[in-house]
Amino acid sequence: MSFVGGYTIRNNLGMRYKWSELVRYRMKERGVTRERIANMLGKTPGAVGHWLNGRREPSLTEIASIFQILGLSNVVLHSDGRVSLPDDYDPSVLTKDALTARQKALVELFAFFPEDEQEKMLKELREKKDQMDQLIEKWLKARKDAS
Known part of the structure; x- marks a missing residue:
């Protein structure tokens, strides 16, 4: 490739x-x-x-x-x-610009919700992403401290 x-x-x-x-x-x-x-x-x-x-x-x-x-x-x-x-x-x-089948299904489903619900979902997803980023940061720091 x-x-x-x-x-x-x-x-x-x-x-x-x-x-x-x-x-x-x-x-x-x-x-x-x-x-x-x-x-x-x-x-x-x-x-x-x-x-x-x-x-x-x-x-x-x-x-x-x-x-x-x-x-x-x-x-x-x-x-x-x-x-x-x-x-x-x-x-x-x-x-x-490619989307997987799962991503396409998510976009199609997302479009059915009213705009205020979409904003609420986006906010929740961003918060979850931030939590995951923090978890990865802690994990990498702990890994670095252990070595």
């Missing part, structure tokens, strides 16, 4: 990409900043920037933590610093 213009994927089985390419793409897709990743890892945004631009290399643990923060699973990290995705990985998952 290969990145085309940073937003589209075409199927080229067996291709490997730099871990940082996948991370930068996913950050853009999810609106996650270097500052946020740095904060969650207890590092500086500059350090994360150096990693993403290839000027310095993070540890495997740090790369794995970044993958976890960005929700990247089933990614194989090779010893040369490149990653590959499973052969059965759905390319539409990494396409900028």
Whole structure:
């Protein structure tokens, strides 16, 4: 699979990409900043920037933590610093405007509710997301403190 213009994927089985390419793409897709990743890892945004631009290399643990923060699973990290995705990985998952069947169903269902109910649901989902972010931050801090 290969990145085309940073937003589209075409199927080229067996291709490997730099871990940082996948991370930068996913950050853009999810609106996650270097500052946020740095904060969650207890590092500086500059350090994360150096990693993403290839000027310095993070540890495997740090790369794995970044993958976890960005929700990247089933990614194989090779010893040369490149990653590959499973052969059965759905390319539409990494396409900028693609929605999964579950996401489409959620959007269709959401549209049936009155606007005030939609706002209430969005507020609740944002709160749950914030709670999850805080939980991940605590987990990463505890993991860092233990090592």
